[in-house]
Amino acid sequence: QAPANYQVINKQPRTLNFIFGPVTFQRRYYQVGTKKREFYLDQQLKIKPRRRLSPHYLMMMAKIAQTTTMRNTADILNLVFDSGITADSVMHAVHELGNQVAKQTQAKEHQATPRHMPKNLTIEGDAFMIKGKKE
Structure with a gap:
């Protein structure tokens, strides 16, 4: 269902190749306001222009x-x-x-992750010296 302020200009066919084969369907070309024109169905289905x-x-x-x-x-x-x-x-x-x-990976890398403070820390081995605190 298109919003009320959308006016139909015309209908145009669109063919997309799916795994099960090509599908052709009619889609409406809408006028939105005074200058903007768009295919509302393509926008809702997230279909890129000129892609088959x-x-x-x-x-x-x-x-x-x-x-x-x-x-x-x-x-x-x-x-x-x-x-x-x-x-x-x-x-x-x-x-x-x-x-x-790559863009999604970069966005995830730039997200701040909260630090985790362990309650107990266990260190094994005798290769270094630890200075103890009172607690």
Whole structure:
């Protein structure tokens, strides 16, 4: 359900390749306010503009590409799913997903983690001398 201030301009078809095959559906092109225009369905489904592969398909492609070459990955996907993927498409998808993973990893590294103070500390070995405190 689109919000009330969205006005339909027209309907356009969109085809996405999923693991189970291509799916074509009609989507509405909306006018929002005076200048903004968008596909509300694409926004809700988090589908990127000018992309023909579903996010799950891209993830599966990247998982296969981790263990084999780009050309072999394309061959495997074409044999199993008959999608017409090229080695270049596989390479671009893997690089794009790699950049996303790198950004997420950097964001996690910059998060502050709280320090943990142990209640009891046990040290084994006799290679160093410990100065004791009263407690």
